[in-house]
Amino acid sequence: MQTVKTKKLVLAAICLALCIVLPLLFHAVPNGGSIFLPIHIPVLLCGLLCGTVYGALCGVMGPLLSSLITGMPPLSMAPAMMVECAVYGLVCGLLMHFVKTKKPLLNLYISLVCAMLVGRVVAGLAKALIFTPGISPFAWVTTSIVTGIPGIIIQLILIPLLIIGLKRAGLINNG
Numbered sequence: 001m002q003t004v005k006t007k008k009l010v011l012a013a014i015c016l017a018l019c020i021v022l023p024l025l026f027h028a029v030p031n032g033g034s035i036f037l038p039i040h041i042p043v044l045l046c047g048l049l050c051g052t053v054y055g056a057l058c059g060v061m062g063p064l065l066s067s068l069i070t071g072m073p074p075l076s077m078a079p080a081m082m083v084e085c086a087v088y089g090l091v092c093g094l095l096m097h098f099v100k101t102k103k104p105l106l107n108l109y110i111s112l113v114c115a116m117l118v119g120r121v122v123a124g125l126a127k128a129l130i131f132t133p134g135i136s137p138f139a140w141v142t143t144s145i146v147t148g149i150p151g152i153i154i155q156l157i158l159i160p161l162l163i164i165g166l167k168r169a170g171l172i173n174n175g
Helices: 002-026 032-036 040-050 052-070 078-098 104-131 137-146 149-168
Strands: none
Touching: 002 032, 002 040, 002 052, 032 149, 040 052, 040 078, 040 104, 040 149, 052 078, 078 104, 104 137, 104 149, 137 149
């Protein structure tokens, strides 16, 4: 049991470190953060691999630490991203625990897509009610979905490939 907890802690720490490193790579491209959504990848991975608690913590701490260390995201945007990413990690972990279809890849995609949808909806509500009151639904859809389509596609391809690779390498054994 202690080995499982240690493995999850190490994986979560790696994901948290990636929350700082990946944005640095993608921000070399103008608007790279909002287009490629690099911080979402390690948060979603953390939720899928480590569960709800580590996923949610990575979602809160990743944007905060990245903002404080690198300035990305800008500190003014960090709270909304922290809410969004916390929901990603939490929902991924929750659904990976409860969704059992006998097809691990289907479980993974259900968990991933649902987390991405719920996270965006919660982020939209948080922005509209707390962080940027009065934001129009059009502006929210544009900033939360349309601009990030390349990042969403990357997440839907890369995350399952990473999990399959980690399983084949014997580094993880879930679902």
